[in-house]
Amino acid sequence: MSRVIGIDLGTTNSCVAVMENGQPTVIPNSGGYKTTPSMFGITQDGKRLVGHLAKRQAITNARNTVAAAKRLIGRRFDDPEVQKSIDLSPYEIVRGPNGDPRIKAGGKTFTCPEISGIILREMKRVAEEYLSETVQEAVITVPAYFNDSQRQCTKDAGKIAGLEVLRIINEPTAAALAYGMNRPGEEKIAVYDLGGGTFDISILDMSDGVVEVLATSGNTFLGGEDFDRRIVQHLVEWFEESEGMDLRSDTMALQRLKDAAEKAKCDLSMRDVVEINLPFIASDSEGPRHLKFELTRENLESLVHDVVEGTLKSVEQCCVDAGVQASDIDQVVLVGGQSRMPLVQRRVTEYFGKRPHRGVNPDEVVGLGAAVQAAALLDSKNDMLLLDVTPLSLGIGTYGGHFARLIERNTTVPVSKGHVFTTTRDDQSAVKICVLQGESDLAAENDLLGEFVLSGIRPAPKGEPEVEVSFDIDANGIVSVSARDLATDKEQSITVSSTGTLSDVEIDEIIEEHDLYEVQLRD
Amino acid sequence: MGQIFALASGCDATQLNLTATEGYLLSRFDGSTPWRVLREMAGIPAADADSCLDRWIDEGLLEAIRNSSDSNSSSSASSSSAQTDSDGEESAPVDAAEAPSETPPAPQIDESKFDEGLDLDLSVQRRILEFEASLDQPYHRLLDVEKGSSDPKVIKRAYFKLSKEFHPDRYFRRNIGPYALPLERIFKKVLEAHEMLSDPDLCQVENQSSTPSAVETVVALPATEASPEPSAEKPKPLTKLERLRQRMPFKIDQAAIEARRAKAQEIFRAAEASQKAGRLQEAEANIRIAISFDPACSEFKEALGGLRIQAAGARATKLLATPSERMSEGELRDAWKLLEDVLLYRPHDPELNERAARVCLQLGKLDVAEEYAQTYMEGSPEVAGSHTLLGRIHRERGDRDAAVRAFERALKLDEEDLDARRALASVRLGARNEAQGGTA
Numbered sequence: 001m002s003r004v005i006g007i008d009l010g011t012t013n014s015c016v017a018v019m020e021n022g023q024p025t026v027i028p029n030s031g032g033y034k035t036t037p038s039m040f041g042i043t044q045d046g047k048r049l050v051g052h053l054a055k056r057q058a059i060t061n062a063r064n065t066v067a068a069a070k071r072l073i074g075r076r077f078d079d080p081e082v083q084k085s086i087d088l089s090p091y092e093i094v095r096g097p098n099g100d101p102r103i104k105a106g107g108k109t110f111t112c113p114e115i116s117g118i119i120l121r122e123m124k125r126v127a128e129e130y131l132s133e134t135v136q137e138a139v140i141t142v143p144a145y146f147n148d149s150q151r152q153c154t155k156d157a158g159k160i161a162g163l164e165v166l167r168i169i170n171e172p173t174a175a176a177l178a179y180g181m182n183r184p185g186e187e188k189i190a191v192y193d194l195g196g197g198t199f200d201i202s203i204l205d206m207s208d209g210v211v212e213v214l215a216t217s218g219n220t221f222l223g224g225e226d227f228d229r230r231i232v233q234h235l236v237e238w239f240e241e242s243e244g245m246d247l248r249s250d251t252m253a254l255q256r257l258k259d260a261a262e263k264a265k266c267d268l269s270m271r272d273v274v275e276i277n278l279p280f281i282a283s284d285s286e287g288p289r290h291l292k293f294e295l296t297r298e299n300l301e302s303l304v305h306d307v308v309e310g311t312l313k314s315v316e317q318c319c320v321d322a323g324v325q326a327s328d329i330d331q332v333v334l335v336g337g338q339s340r341m342p343l344v345q346r347r348v349t350e351y352f353g354k355r356p357h358r359g360v361n362p363d364e365v366v367g368l369g370a371a372v373q374a375a376a377l378l379d380s381k382n383d384m385l386l387l388d389v390t391p392l393s394l395g396i397g398t399y400g401g402h403f404a405r406l407i408e409r410n411t412t413v414p415v416s417k418g419h420v421f422t423t424t425r426d427d428q429s430a431v432k433i434c435v436l437q438g439e440s441d442l443a444a445e446n447d448l449l450g451e452f453v454l455s456g457i458r459p460a461p462k463g464e465p466e467v468e469v470s471f472d473i474d475a476n477g478i479v480s481v482s483a484r485d486l487a488t489d490k491e492q493s494i495t496v497s498s499t500g501t502l503s504d505v506e507i508d509e510i511i512e513e514h515d516l517y518e519v520q521l522r523d
Numbered sequence: 524m525g526q527i528f529a530l531a532s533g534c535d536a537t538q539l540n541l542t543a544t545e546g547y548l549l550s551r552f553d554g555s556t557p558w559r560v561l562r563e564m565a566g567i568p569a570a571d572a573d574s575c576l577d578r579w580i581d582e583g584l585l586e587a588i589r590n591s592s593d594s595n596s597s598s599s600a601s602s603s604s605a606q607t608d609s610d611g612e613e614s615a616p617v618d619a620a621e622a623p624s625e626t627p628p629a630p631q632i633d634e635s636k637f638d639e640g641l642d643l644d645l646s647v648q649r650r651i652l653e654f655e656a657s658l659d660q661p662y663h664r665l666l667d668v669e670k671g672s673s674d675p676k677v678i679k680r681a682y683f684k685l686s687k688e689f690h691p692d693r694y695f696r697r698n699i700g701p702y703a704l705p706l707e708r709i710f711k712k713v714l715e716a717h718e719m720l721s722d723p724d725l726c727q728v729e730n731q732s733s734t735p736s737a738v739e740t741v742v743a744l745p746a747t748e749a750s751p752e753p754s755a756e757k758p759k760p761l762t763k764l765e766r767l768r769q770r771m772p773f774k775i776d777q778a779a780i781e782a783r784r785a786k787a788q789e790i791f792r793a794a795e796a797s798q799k800a801g802r803l804q805e806a807e808a809n810i811r812i813a814i815s816f817d818p819a820c821s822e823f824k825e826a827l828g829g830l831r832i833q834a835a836g837a838r839a840t841k842l843l844a845t846p847s848e849r850m851s852e853g854e855l856r857d858a859w860k861l862l863e864d865v866l867l868y869r870p871h872d873p874e875l876n877e878r879a880a881r882v883c884l885q886l887g888k889l890d891v892a893e894e895y896a897q898t899y900m901e902g903s904p905e906v907a908g909s910h911t912l913l914g915r916i917h918r919e920r921g922d923r924d925a926a927v928r929a930f931e932r933a934l935k936l937d938e939e940d941l942d943a944r945r946a947l948a949s950v951r952l953g954a955r956n957e958a959q960g961g962t963a
Binding site for chain 1: 676679680683686687690691692693695696707710711714815818819
């Protein structure tokens with residue numbers, strides 16, 4: 001049996017791990033790095049580059065280099081978050097035929113699962129080179145707040161990469177699995193995951209290998225990149241003030257600024273002051289201009305203070321959902337590169353009243369956890385068990401546009417829940433069941449997963465017929481919904497399995513096309 | 524190997540000096556399970572189990588019943604058990620309560636279900652079937668915690684222990700055949716038990732009553748705001764209901780709803796003001812907002828309907844000013860669509876129904892036309908025109924008798940109705956011509 005890998009498909013960086021001799025191990029790529037940039041680029045001569053190679057040429061080829069596609073995956077083009085991305089990305093984002101966002105690079109239009117698929121294929125290749133055997137199965141992580149569509153698209157991306165995705169698990173949960181492995185005793189832990197593009201907080205209960213998710217909360221559009229952006233914005237404003245030149249429309253200058261900002265941000269975690277030095281950032285009739293700026297840690301902290309406070313609001317929400325006080329938490333695990341920032345560590349320490357756990361590497365722990373979950377599923381010797389939960393509430397739309405929740409978010413799966421509904425008009429002969437996912441009390445504000453009609457209800461005054469609607473989520477997270485007329489026992493049901501934007505045919509086409517480029521990807 | 528043993532009659536197992544494991548093993552001799560299966564379940568090395576067997580046979584505790592002819596066929600197990608029954612042997616001489624390791628009586632398991640071909644130890648198969656058969660126990664029994672115990676740590680530990688045993692993920696991709704369903708059922712029930720026991724309110728309820736099932740009780744709950752029409756009330760234990768209601772799957776914050784309603788009313792009043800001032804678009808937008816704040820209020824929807832009619836009025840008046848007979852087909856279709864829109868809000872308005880009927884008649888949509896005309900006629904049965912219109916539609920459909928009846932009714936109401944008179948004459952004429960044609 002070939003081995004199963006765990007992949008942390010990050011917004012900015014990805015990481016792959018595998019179980020070796022009962023311990024999860026991160027697999028370094030051919031350059032020796034343990035993480036690989038989640039970037040994909042097409043050069044002027046049509047060559048396709050992934051990872052470090054793509055990142056290296058991002059400055060000179062910003063328009064054809066795709067980064068942070070994870071921010072778009074599984075969303076609608078009209079989604080405000082996507083619109084925000086359009087303003088911020090150097091590459092072009094267009095509306096796809098299904099209303100999904102698509103990315104233009106190198107004269108070709110890519111779907112988001114396709115881009116993520118390219119990254120996953122690279123991670124698969126890294127693992128195969130290291131293990132000297134083919135890899136066909138993986139556990140992939142996503143932010144806890146990904147909805148059904150975003151998860152499905154991530155699965156599609158796996159398919160495009162030639163991987164069968166055994167499970168999609170939440171990043172903080174994966175981190176908890178890696179942390180909790182081989183740890184005896186009972187603990188309540190909080191996982192604070194501030195990555196490149198997303199923020200997640202989860203509270204978990206663990207005891208001798210069983211990990212139970214108590215609650216999870218977060219923000220899919222808040223992460224380290226927001227920190228970079230604040231710095232870039234600050235630099236642009238400062239440059240405009242001192243030099244009278246606007247760099248906002250200069251893509252190359254912006255990309256250089258972004259790189260320098262990211263580096264400065266990382267350096268400031270260790271030092272108190274860094275110098276940002278970008279010679280020849282721009283030029284005009286008076287000749288070339290250089291940017292030289294001293295950024296202090298205090299300076300940075302004042303720029304991003306509100307973002308960090310925003311994360312703590314989510315933490316508070318999560319504690320309420322889990323029914324615990326901050327002081328009940330035994331351990332705080334920090335995940336994601338951005339959690340290295342001293343300001344973040346300080347605020348988290350203040351909030352929980354204890355220092356975060358220092359035993360894990362925030363960049364690698366999620367990938368390690370994915371490998372642990374793979375082993376927990378397939379290796380009978382592995383004693384870990386994850387009691388996973390549904391990320392969002394499920395229910396149906398009812399009369400008056402309300403949303404009737406049948407399964408609350410954070411409910412452990414597998415689970416079944418049922419409730420009896422009735423008609424709202426006399427002699428109503430059919431009811432329409434709209435299956436919805438989301439947290440709003442209004443049906444229209446939630447995501448529609450599917451709908452069906454139960455007909456043949458016997459004529460009766462309103463309120464008399466009884467229709468039992470039951471929801472069932474199996475251990476793989478597949479939702480099925482059935483409606484049964486209690487008088488006639490007539491039943492109608494659907495399985496909400498695929499809400500991805502790509503059909504199987506499309507996926508096969510994409511796989512074929514990428515096989516052609518495989519040679520180029522390898523050099 | 525495949526031999527079947529039973530406890531010798533008259534032997535009292537409680538008098539023996541046995542270890543817990545031995546007692547458990549001895550309690551398993553039911554006169555139908557082959558030794559090969561029992562040995563698997565013993566939980567001690569096979570050699571030790573064999574030596575126990577030998578000892579007990581020597582001591583005269585056990586008697587061989589018969590040799591199972593085909594040790595691999597699972598069906599032989601069931602047939603053998605049937606045979607022992609008919610032989611009149613004592614099939615289960617050891618009372619389960621006497622077994623030291625069993626507190627609740629072990630339910631009888633149909634061993635024919637065991638399948639050696641599965642990737643599942645026979646002992647695990649038995650455990651799954653036994654546990655499944657005992658799912659109706661009170662929750663604390665299910666989790667094996669003390670009745671009335673509310674220490675969350677104890678409950679959680681029990682829940683984790685059972686999860687480790689029964690969570691479907693523990694059997695991921697293993698060939699467990701028909702055991703997949705029982706496993707899922709067991710885990711869901713364990714989950715339910717944990718949920719109920721870890722909620723102090725529900726815990727008390729559970730301790731009073733015997734075996735509630737969450738699904739059943741939720742089903743019996745009257746619907747709340749979310750589905751405003753409650754289903755027929757069923758007989759129910761009230762206190763439990765009330766407690767359950769507090770943790771219904773869709774809890775609704777009454778205060779928030781009240782706030783939204785108040786806000787909706789406020790916006791609605793603004794809308795009414797704009798409507799009076801003739802700013803219809805603004806009024807419509809406001810009503811829509813009001814509806815989104817309080818979707819259940821029918822007053823708003825009626826007002827929106829009224830507004831729509833008023834707003835569609837300008838277009839409609841122009842369109843409806845032209846008699847439908849003089850409209851082009853495109854115009855007719857537009858008119859029909861417009862009318863349908865408006866009818867959504869005033870489904871019984873006679874005037875609108877009349878227009879709709881005429882337009883559809885003109886378009887040749889006779890079924891729909893008849894529906895509208897019927898509504899029109901029902902709405903104003905004293906108006907001759909309604910009957911005339913219905914009659915014309917009947918005539919178009921070729922239903923001459925119905926047409927004649929309708930025209931006659933129209934004439935009875937209004938002798939001056941020239942339309943009806945002429946139409947009646949032409950129908951009668953047509954009938955006569957046809958009759959003549961027929962005879963000639």
